[in-house]
Amino acid sequence: MTTHQKPQSLSRRAVLMGGGAVVVSVGAPISLNTVLGVRSAYAQGAKPPLVPEQLSSYIAVGSDGAVSAFFGKMDMGQGLYVSIGQIVAEELDVPFKAVTVFMADTRTSVNQGGASGSTGIQTGGRQMRVAAAEARRVLLDMAAEKLALPADQLTVADGVVHAKSDASKKASYAELIGGRYFNVQLDWNKQIGNALYAPGKAKPKDVKDYKIVGQPIKRSDIAPKVFCQEPFVTDVKVPGMVHARMIRPPVAGATPVSIDEGSIRNIPGARVVREGDFLAVVADKEWDAVKAHSALKVQWSDAKPPFPSQDALYDHIRKAPVRKAVDEKPVGNVTEAFKTAARVIEAEYEWPFQSHACMGPACAVVEIKDGRVTCHTGSQKPHFVRDGLARTLDVLPANVDGIWVVGPGSYGRNDADDCAHDAAVLAKLTGKPVRLQYTREQGTGWDPKGPASIHKARAALDASNKVVAYDFLSKGFSRIDVQTNGSRPEDTLAGHFRGAALKVNDNFGVPAESYLFDNKRTAWETIAQFLERGSPLRGAHLRDPVGPQIHFASESFMDEVAHAIGADPVEFRIRYLKDPRDIAVIKAAAEKAGWQTRISPQKQSGNTVSGRGIAYSQRNGTTCAIVAEVDVDRRSGKIWARKFTVAHDCGLIVNPDGLQHTIEGNIIQGISRTLWEEVKFDNKSVTSVDWLTYPILDITEAPQTIDCVYINRPDRPATGAGEPSIRPVAAAIANAVFDATGVRMRRVPFSPDRVKGALA
Amino acid sequence: MAQFTLDVNGKTHRVDADPDMPLLYALKNDIGLNNPQFGCGLAQCGACTVHLDGQPIRSCITPVSSIGNAKVVTLSGLGTPEKPHPLQTAYVEEQVTQCGYCINGWIMTAAAFLRDKKNPTEAEIKTALEGLKCRCGTHMNILRAVKRAATMMG
Incomplete structure (x- = not known):
């Protein structure tokens, strides 16, 4: 079975040993000359360095012929590792089940960026593909030597190389290299992370020859979960470890002035750990740490409450000085074109802070022993966490192991990276292995947040209702108040509370679409965060960073313009689009949904009214259109997002089964963020601290149907699917609500109270 | 601290614990089960759910002292790969x-x-x-x- 392995059971050596089978030369370094003696400079027994330019960093063949793929990304539960196994098996011409994918462990893989930007297949898979292709080429070369035949007269089936003319002349991968490492230099582009690319000499397979890529293959990691055989990061135990809980200030920005250690004296083993403003309790037993966290009395500094009231959020954004402004790819002259307008359509949209609100608060286990730091983390970027811990602890990265163990959800730069750093500091300060788990309040209240923003859209129409100019401006908090990974102390709470030098980071984004307007400006502006250090409202990447907010606004606005000129929303979009892939997804979604060409809203009476809406967007090579159908209960203001029809084009589809589950997850999370999610705060701190104060979509509100149309384009590279289909969800719902009610929702979330108010 | 005898997945375990300690911590730390999980500690999410005499309860708020002789079944006790639920x-x-x-x-x-x-x-x-x-x-x-x-x- 292709599977991913628990890191606890793993060493590269154990992998190569193939479960105890006979191994050639593993462990004892062979001089290169010895290897050269058999011409196989390609294979060696000693472990080559784990570096991006080494083929052995990606692929190994065990003595039993089993293939190991070492992948520097992780699977967030969407079956990415299955697709990687398919890609590797395809290029190597081995059965799918012969491949095991080892993920996101600094001991076994190089830094391919972790989970990031839906690039698992797009860039991670691309690298694994060229590595596997190179491994096949090398194995053919070795077989040519062994069989005394030219490589071009050989072929491979199920991991056995044989002569095309005589299948009895053969050599298996296991015979050729089993149990020894590849020692082949790749042509590395000197990048790490998502951009890492290190091809060999081999040309990967032609897509038309694919037999494994494109097949629907199920995940094998679900059974271990339902039978409780799969440890989560919360289940990792290290001998001698203590349990810790962090103490956070009740007013953001306050610092501990004095601590009453007597307040926890009666709790067995409980003690305070403090370094400057960094404050925690530890205890030998977890429940004692929990009790100490509640009981500890701290006198905090008299900090000025840093936040405005919740009601003033959007006014604050409107009025705040712009820190950075970017006008991306302007077309024509928008200012001049607006002067010629016969009519101008304008609207403004608002999106709140949102929390990762993972299923459980983050947990990390860190041990510092004999000069080595071992960190078990749920972070989706353990290689960067390794680099960050090296900086936080002032040790060499080579002395730190960052080991990803599946955590309680992973949708971007959540609290996992902070937790790893906090645990590392605690391990250093206590001299013991530390298991730190945040509290629920901290998981929702103190995670890095998806940033709040406002979006102003304007369209200039000429006398014939043609759009002659389009102007779209987002203004909001930066999506990278803290960076997207934990490689720098200044991006973590541990760094903030221990006084790391801060840096300003600004980024937002613009709509990803291809509307052809003669004059077009899409721009963004960022503003300073309320509190530069230790803020529970610091902006960071949350699934499809700023995508839902931007496209809620831009795709709602396209409907507003269509309505203003009396056009059908589908027809209007197609009128201004030329990209055939964009047109194809819109038409496919509309057709599958049975879209009736007409103008919104439709006239309805009664308490429950229904509507349909469409939205589309692109994302890094993927394009997606969604038709939402909703029922609105006018009395209660409650929206049921009843049906979704998704047309999705991510180029070549590697695993249709994984794709379906990935899209469904995007839609559900997108509905939740649209209808319910808003981080509440008062002037002191975040008040969304649990599931009552940060509600998400309930199963009683799940849609009846999510229909998907998969547009497979084998002629195009496989692009991402992890995020593109969450992007248009909010606008599709908003447009459907307008169709149902004639009321335009311009502020997320569309909670029942807000909808009721809008309908009144 | 007090001693409690717990019947978990058909096996008897002795646990020394603070009577107020929720069952969840006994299951995870004293008995060493991989599941259930801590999600909120507030009975709001369900990640800690186990059966107590066949009824689903939230182990994150259920004191270990309240279990008595009731039979606790966790997800791993519900079925096995050989005999799955x-x-x-x-x-x-x-x-x-x-x-x-x-x-x-x-x-x-x-x-x-x-x-x-x-x-x-x-x-x-x-x-x-x-x-x-x-x-x-x-x-x-x-x-x-x-x-x-x-x-x-x-």
Whole structure:
């Protein structure tokens, strides 16, 4: 079975040993000359360095012929590792089940960026593909030597190389290299992370020859979960470890002035750990740490409450000085074109802070022993966490192991990276292995947040209702108040509370679409965060960073313009689009949904009214259109997002089964963020601290149907699917609500109270 | 500190603990089970759900001193790969989970529900599972799996 392995059971050596089978030369370094003696400079027994330019960093063949793929990304539960196994098996011409994918462990893989930007297949898979292709080429070369035949007269089936003319002349991968490492230099582009690319000499397979890529293959990691055989990061135990809980200030920005250690004296083993403003309790037993966290009395500094009231959020954004402004790819002259307008359509949209609100608060286990730091983390970027811990602890990265163990959800730069750093500091300060788990309040209240923003859209129409100019401006908090990974102390709470030098980071984004307007400006502006250090409202990447907010606004606005000129929303979009892939997804979604060409809203009476809406967007090579159908209960203001029809084009589809589950997850999370999610705060701190104060979509509100149309384009590279289909969800719902009610929702979330108010 | 005898998944365990300590910590730390999980500590999400004499309870708020002789069954006691509960089979067949941290709540709640209610409607299933949390958004899969298990248990 292709599977991913628990890191606890793993060493590269154990992998190569193939479960105890006979191994050639593993462990004892062979001089290169010895290897050269058999011409196989390609294979060696000693472990080559784990570096991006080494083929052995990606692929190994065990003595039993089993293939190991070492992948520097992780699977967030969407079956990415299955697709990687398919890609590797395809290029190597081995059965799918012969491949095991080892993920996101600094001991076994190089830094391919972790989970990031839906690039698992797009860039991670691309690298694994060229590595596997190179491994096949090398194995053919070795077989040519062994069989005394030219490589071009050989072929491979199920991991056995044989002569095309005589299948009895053969050599298996296991015979050729089993149990020894590849020692082949790749042509590395000197990048790490998502951009890492290190091809060999081999040309990967032609897509038309694919037999494994494109097949629907199920995940094998679900059974271990339902039978409780799969440890989560919360289940990792290290001998001698203590349990810790962090103490956070009740007013953001306050610092501990004095601590009453007597307040926890009666709790067995409980003690305070403090370094400057960094404050925690530890205890030998977890429940004692929990009790100490509640009981500890701290006198905090008299900090000025840093936040405005919740009601003033959007006014604050409107009025705040712009820190950075970017006008991306302007077309024509928008200012001049607006002067010629016969009519101008304008609207403004608002999106709140949102929390990762993972299923459980983050947990990390860190041990510092004999000069080595071992960190078990749920972070989706353990290689960067390794680099960050090296900086936080002032040790060499080579002395730190960052080991990803599946955590309680992973949708971007959540609290996992902070937790790893906090645990590392605690391990250093206590001299013991530390298991730190945040509290629920901290998981929702103190995670890095998806940033709040406002979006102003304007369209200039000429006398014939043609759009002659389009102007779209987002203004909001930066999506990278803290960076997207934990490689720098200044991006973590541990760094903030221990006084790391801060840096300003600004980024937002613009709509990803291809509307052809003669004059077009899409721009963004960022503003300073309320509190530069230790803020529970610091902006960071949350699934499809700023995508839902931007496209809620831009795709709602396209409907507003269509309505203003009396056009059908589908027809209007197609009128201004030329990209055939964009047109194809819109038409496919509309057709599958049975879209009736007409103008919104439709006239309805009664308490429950229904509507349909469409939205589309692109994302890094993927394009997606969604038709939402909703029922609105006018009395209660409650929206049921009843049906979704998704047309999705991510180029070549590697695993249709994984794709379906990935899209469904995007839609559900997108509905939740649209209808319910808003981080509440008062002037002191975040008040969304649990599931009552940060509600998400309930199963009683799940849609009846999510229909998907998969547009497979084998002629195009496989692009991402992890995020593109969450992007248009909010606008599709908003447009459907307008169709149902004639009321335009311009502020997320569309909670029942807000909808009721809008309908009144 | 006091000593408690707990019947967990058919085995007897002795646990020394603060009487107020929730059962969850005994299951995870003293008995060493991989599941259930801590999600909120507030009985709001379901990640810690176990059966107490067949009824789903939230182990994160249930004091260990309140268990007495009641039989505790966790997800790992519900079935095994050799002898799976229909919901475990259905979860695998329908490929339900993403991260999987929430599954104790859904499976343990659904198991008690399906035991008592044959051939439920979709609306009845949704109502039975109301309030449980899944942040990855696997709700469509969950409903498919519970329906599949209902058919198997029919």
